[in-house]
Amino acid sequence: MTTTSGATSPAARAAEDFLRSFHDRNPGFQSAGVEKALTRDGRTSHAVLAAHVPGARRVLDLGRADGALLELLAGQGAGVLAGIDLSEGELALARRRPSLADADLRQGRAQELPFADNSFDAVVSHMALMLMSDPEQVTAEAARVLAPGGTPALAVGGGAVPGEGADLFLTPAVPYFRAAPPERGLPRLGDRRTRGREGLDALLSPLGFTALSWRTVVIGMDGTPSEVWSALTSTYYDMEVLDEERTADLRAAFLDRAAALTGSDGQLPCGMRVNVAAARWEP
Numbered sequence: 624m625t626t627t628s629g630a631t632s633p634a635a636r637a638a639e640d641f642l643r644s645f646h647d648r649n650p651g652f653q654s655a656g657v658e659k660a661l662t663r664d665g666r667t668s669h670a671v672l673a674a675h676v677p678g679a680r681r682v683l684d685l686g687r688a689d690g691a692l693l694e695l696l697a698g699q700g701a702g703v704l705a706g707i708d709l710s711e712g713e714l715a716l717a718r719r720r721p722s723l724a725d726a727d728l729r730q731g732r733a734q735e736l737p738f739a740d741n742s743f744d745a746v747v748s749h750m751a752l753m754l755m756s757d758p759e760q761v762t763a764e765a766a767r768v769l770a771p772g773g774t775p776a777l778a779v780g781g782g783a784v785p786g787e788g789a790d791l792f793l794t795p796a797v798p799y800f801r802a803a804p805p806e807r808g809l810p811r812l813g814d815r816r817t818r819g820r821e822g823l824d825a826l827l828s829p830l831g832f833t834a835l836s837w838r839t840v841v842i843g844m845d846g847t848p849s850e851v852w853s854a855l856t857s858t859y860y861d862m863e864v865l866d867e868e869r870t871a872d873l874r875a876a877f878l879d880r881a882a883a884l885t886g887s888d889g890q891l892p893c894g895m896r897v898n899v900a901a902a903r904w905e906p
């Protein structure tokens with residue numbers, strides 16, 4: 624949350640410190656997971672998002688991490704690439720990508736973009752806007768840097784597919800996360816409005832964004848129960864609050880529940896929903 628004087632609130636600072644530290648310690652973890660989780664038609668959620676900005680030449684990625692999405696956009700013809708992220712560790716990985724050699728990659732906050740007005744045809748953000756505090760400031764900054772007619776394209780988490788692996792994991796996991804002692808607790812991340820169509824519309828329409836589209840895709844994280852456990856536990860930041868003993872207890876509870884749903888081929892179905900929104904900036 625940014626106050627009217629522009630200062631960052633203690634809650635927002637705590638959330639950003641956590642995210643910065645987590646991604647500095649685990650750079651590249653998110654895009655590695657994205658590569659493995661495909662839609663039914665065989666695409667990653669990065670590819671689904673990139674398809675919402677066809678022909679965009681100048682593209683900015685908010686919460687760019689290691690630059691995997693920007694690399695994809697370079698491959699579909701974007702020639703001017705920029706990205707911002709809190710984490711220096713992620714930035715270092717992004718800088719190693721040859722396709723991003725000329726990209727303008729910055730360490731910083733999406734709430735305070737170091738880019739000129741009207742300088743992009745598209746602003747994309749994959750699984751990052753939903754973690755950001757003060758989304759009004761982020762969307763206002765997106766509007767400022769987008770050229771008229773430009774597109775924001777946003778992917779946000781839509782939750783677990785009911786009755787599958789992620790759902791089986793979350794049911795026992797949430798009480799474990801909530802029971803964490805305060806000194807291990809996770810700061811509150813993001814603003815719920817960014818996760819739903821109505822909330823996003825309420826953030827975007829007053830700024831002159833029109834024609835909000837909304838689509839839900841399911842990405843598959845199927846695998847053996849142990850593989851699904853690994854994939855899920857590297858996806859949820861909340862795992863940071865559990866010590867070794869509680870992690871082992873939760874793993875046992877998950878594997879126990881998973882056994883009933885695992886097929887004769889040893890595979891546990893595990894779908895996660897991703898919501899993809901796009902709009903037009905028409906000031």
Ligand SMILES: C[S@@+](CC[C@H](N)C(=O)[O-])C[C@H]1O[C@@H](n2cnc3c(N)ncnc32)[C@H](O)[C@@H]1O
Pocket residue numbers: 639642643646653654657685686687688689691692707708709710713731732733734748749750751754755756
């Ligand atoms: C879940 S990861 C997604 C990374 C990447 N977009 C992807 O999908 O592969 C979220 C990223 O957003 C970044 N992030 C979170 N809040 C941010 C903020 N306020 N400004 C810039 N980056 C932020 C984090 O540092 C992290 O790299």
